[in-house]
Amino acid sequence: xxxxxxxxxxxxxxxxxxxxxxxxxxxxxxxxxxxxxxxxxxxxxxxxxxxxxxxxxxxxxxxxxxxxxxxxxxxxxxxxxxxxxxxxxxxxxxxxxxxxxxxxxxxxxxxxxxxxxxxxxxxxxxxxxxxxxxxxxxxxxxxxxxxxxxxxxxxxxxxxxxxxxxxxxxxxxxxxxxxxxxxxxxxxxxxxxxxxxxxxxxxxxxxxxxxxxxxxxxxxxxxxxxxxxxxxxxxxxxxxxxxxxxxxxxxxxxxxxxxxxxxxxxxxxx
Amino acid sequence: xxxxxxxxxxxxxxxxxxxxxxxxxxxxxxxxxxxxxxxxxxxxxxxxxxxxxxxxxxxxxxxxxxxxxxxxxxxxxxxxxxxxxxxxxxxxxxxxxxxxxxxxxxxxxxxxxxxxxxxxxxxxxxxxxxxxxxxxxxxxxxxxxxxxxxxxxxxxxxxxxxxxxxxxxxxxxxxxxxxxxxxxxxxxxxxxxxxxxxxxxxxxxxxxxxxxxxxxxxxxxxxxxxxxxxxxxxxxxxxxxxxxxxxxxxxxxxxxxxxxxxxxxxxxxxxxxxxxxxxxxxxxx
Numbered sequence: 294x295x296x297x298x299x300x301x302x303x304x305x306x307x308x309x310x311x312x313x314x315x316x317x318x319x320x321x322x323x324x325x326x327x328x329x330x331x332x333x334x335x336x337x338x339x340x341x342x343x344x345x346x347x348x349x350x351x352x353x354x355x356x357x358x359x360x361x362x363x364x365x366x367x368x369x370x371x372x373x374x375x376x377x378x379x380x381x382x383x384x385x386x387x388x389x390x391x392x393x394x395x396x397x398x399x400x401x402x403x404x405x406x407x408x409x410x411x412x413x414x415x416x417x418x419x420x421x422x423x424x425x426x427x428x429x430x431x432x433x434x435x436x437x438x439x440x441x442x443x444x445x446x447x448x449x450x451x452x453x454x455x456x457x458x459x460x461x462x463x464x465x466x467x468x469x470x471x472x473x474x475x476x477x478x479x480x481x482x483x484x485x486x487x488x489x490x491x492x493x494x495x496x497x498x499x500x501x502x503x504x505x506x507x508x509x510x511x512x513x514x515x516x517x518x519x520x521x522x523x524x525x526x527x528x529x530x531x532x533x534x535x536x537x538x539x540x541x542x543x544x545x546x547x548x549x550x551x552x553x554x555x556x557x558x559x560x561x562x563x
Numbered sequence: 564x565x566x567x568x569x570x571x572x573x574x575x576x577x578x579x580x581x582x583x584x585x586x587x588x589x590x591x592x593x594x595x596x597x598x599x600x601x602x603x604x605x606x607x608x609x610x611x612x613x614x615x616x617x618x619x620x621x622x623x624x625x626x627x628x629x630x631x632x633x634x635x636x637x638x639x640x641x642x643x644x645x646x647x648x649x650x651x652x653x654x655x656x657x658x659x660x661x662x663x664x665x666x667x668x669x670x671x672x673x674x675x676x677x678x679x680x681x682x683x684x685x686x687x688x689x690x691x692x693x694x695x696x697x698x699x700x701x702x703x704x705x706x707x708x709x710x711x712x713x714x715x716x717x718x719x720x721x722x723x724x725x726x727x728x729x730x731x732x733x734x735x736x737x738x739x740x741x742x743x744x745x746x747x748x749x750x751x752x753x754x755x756x757x758x759x760x761x762x763x764x765x766x767x768x769x770x771x772x773x774x775x776x777x778x779x780x781x782x783x784x785x786x787x788x789x790x791x792x793x794x795x796x797x798x799x800x801x802x803x804x805x806x807x808x809x810x811x812x813x814x815x816x817x818x819x820x821x822x823x824x825x826x827x828x829x830x831x832x833x834x835x836x837x838x839x840x841x842x843x844x845x846x847x848x
Contacts, residue, residue, distance in 0.1 A: 460669060464666075512661065513669070515622075518627060519625060519658070520680040521731065523650075529686060
């Protein structure tokens, strides 16, 4: 039963004005925000980004704890980036010297700058996945990419694949659980032994899992055909995405924000 | 009975694996010379043991499989010629519910899954909304419309799958062993929905190996080794003594015993309800 408890993606259910935004608007605004982080040249301009992000977080009513969870898997990457910048930037006033490694004022500045940028990057993108259901994200992506279908980008097919993948994560987890139990009953040991032994123990799990994944795929393809699926052409959608007042406000705010960030390059306020 | 056929099978043969040029041997045919009609508005059960070709036959009824020889006509459309251009014209008319409830749901939201079929045939969005709500209400799953299928029981998932088929508004629904993977409660729920569909005037084809379920149909076809072994009303079928491994429904066995002990039970009593009604009226009379 344990495997059933996993949440799909990391959606945090809510009814805030951020949750209710059109997924297309959220994707575009997040994208703009991510780009803005690379436009920024100074710490003072980062204040703008923090202000923007902070407002959105406050509006979304998601506890900060959940958003900071997104940092966990990449914390090592952030520290590594900071350390490399700290040790290998050799311009500016030297503060300390240890063998071939020098720590300079510029190095500290760069390390903090890069670290902050990465943290803001992660917060921004997890905010989008926290406030948007995976299925809405997929639909939004399909709609946004659909103009590119004319030049051969399979927008509908990509979205369909995402939808099916999301749908079958719990099914395949159940399947894994079942196979694990079946193999354990036959004496397989998944918990003890060295890393090499553990890896070897996975073979009797992975082979049946792949076989059953193919069987499921075959069944599903037949069921989809039986329900008249024939690709994206001539297909209608039940959910029609409509841009509302809130979406207009979100776009306006994001545009103003981007303008301010670009302006901050020209006018060093601090 | 009015002879307005929904599905016509004419000497259908089908082999799963075909050699390059040599015609398959008779033993390799999964379906071997099957001909019958299914009338509009009827409720036909197709029964047979494993490997009798009943599921293969079902897949011919909406052009998922095409006959190796012979022909299948759905509402007078030939499945072979229609498949080359627009197989969905046939599948729009004949919907299909499969055995495994898990492997036929497409979306991780119940109502989106029900909308999948109507979306594929290009129905207006507002009309899809109406049909989705209506069919979810019909199978009694409306309050679960926002949930993920992985949170539902097998019987509930199967009801969603049925709703997805009803939302396409087919004239005929083929059920391919819809209760095989369900518990008794789920099985009862599905059977009551099947009865409801039939009472709405839709043609129902039920593939099953439960004789109790087949007894509710108005016609039973028994398949054996790819051929039609018997074809008739439940009363006719259950009075035969060459049914082999297929177990008779409880009510029929009970009626036989009652007859042996001198109670005159009519031959057309084949379901538990009919038997109960008969016995109660007997007591009063």
